[in-house]
Amino acid sequence: MTGSSGVSVVVAGGGTAGHIEPALAVADALRELDPSIRVTALGTERGLETTLVPARGYELALVPPVPLPRKLTRSLFALPAKVVRSVRATRAVLRDVDADVVIGFGGYVALPAYLAARGTVPVIVHEANARAGIANKVGARVATRVLAAVAGSGIHGRGSSEAEIVGIPVRPTITELDRAGLRAEARAHFGLPQHGPVLLVFGGSQGARSLNLAVSGASAALAAAGVSVLHAHGPKNTLDVATADPDAPYVAVPYLTRMDLAYAAADAVVCRSGAMTVAEVSAVGLPAFYVPLPHGNGEQELNAGPIVAAGGGVVIADADLTPEFVATDVVSLLTDPDRVSAMSAAAAGAGHRGAAAEVARIVLEVAGRGGRA
Structure with a gap:
């Protein structure tokens, strides 16, 4: 995998189809731009990605999930240990695939992806919902680029800069x-x-x-x-x-x-x-x-x-x-x-019918900034 000369992109959007499909739409658009690009999808054993990702022909790397509780419950006490375990596993994946850029779409694997990439691999965050989730808000603090489907989602880039509005990446069979x-x-x-x-x-x-x-x-x-x-x-x-x-x-x-x-x-x-x-x-x-x-x-x-x-x-x-x-x-x-x-x-x-191609272009731009494209 690391012997190829192509750019290595890691997409993080496991759990539900709402997180996985935008990630795979961007992966498809990347391959359309350059077939030598290597795409690895992060996922968990319990997510829909275990069937959706291989069916679309992409490599799937499984890491421990980090579900973020929305309410104050006992599960919060176990969260730090889960985060550490998942970040460690994710960091190993990033090394194995020689990642040039990580793009996250929220969900169970996005938070460990952002934390594992921090300081070593450029990060892009895409928020699909009109109200941003916790994982993407955390990721935006370390991201090189912050993208959103619509304005007013509550997600901001570094220095409180506004997210770039690009729409939601949708697969070509639909657009x-x-x-x-x-x-x-x-x-x-x-x-x-x-x-x-x-x-x-x-x-x-x-x-x-x-x-x-x-x-x-x-x-x-x-x-x-x-x-x-x-x-x-x-x-x-x-x-x-x-x-x-x-x-x-x-x-x-x-x-x-x-x-x-x-x-x-x-x-x-x-x-x-x-x-x-x-x-x-x-x-x-x-x-x-x-x-x-x-x-x-x-x-x-x-x-x-x-x-x-x-x-x-x-x-x-x-x-x-x-x-x-x-x-x-x-x-x-x-x-x-x-x-x-x-x-x-x-x-x-x-709608934004060209969102997948636009996000793919941004991914390659950021990967070039990483110095290893």
Whole structure:
């Protein structure tokens, strides 16, 4: 690994897809710029990266996770020892791959990556959420460059300088998606009719009970309006659909492995508003009903803010997402082609489709500053 003449980049964004996908999008963009670049992803044994990273063809180095508790609990007492152990392991990885630059996206492995790289390897921090997490706030203090998806995230560079707004890196299969061109293939793939509106529903990798209950509870109203549904309910959940209309079917699946085809088949979306979800849905130009998680620090509602302000989406509180809302407001949108078209254009215009390439360019610039590129 260390014998190659290419730049060595370490990406740190393990744990959830929201941290991993931006990291892999940047990795893809780096390879597009220069195939000799070596990318190593940091991860943990319990994160989604154990499957996502190898599937995309990248080296995965496992280190002990450092979950940062949001509240004052007993777990805080064990935190220092966990940090030391993980930093030591991460430092060994950086030496093994002869890292020229580390770029972190938050999550369980970002903090040890920042601490291990401090003073030896240049650091870049990317904050995807509208409200910065603890790991990235710490990392920003030692970073050469601090990037953010949107303004006002609360993350700053050295000397309180403002973060550079670059958007969220999204993989090319999404940013370059030809929804109209793939529509027929996508609908055939999922067993959906070629004509009529389609509603896409998903609540993340594990699904979301409130979304499942609300949309499935309105299945009869959706079918009566001629609206077909493609619903990813989560692998641990089941879905009881009240109606099965061949002209407006309700297709329920545990998980969507081809999100590109799911986006191409759809006319509108009901989904959570994690940063990565908002970035992808807006990048493909789909109108959306964003349903923020009802707990946490409120970041999910903030994530959807710019798209909603541009007219490309609607935020609905988790408690207000009912079968009645779906039967009225969601059906009203999907049966109004002019409104769907206007919201689609607004959503597409509000995103940062070139974010992955821009971040990759910054990574190479910083790696050159490290003196070993």
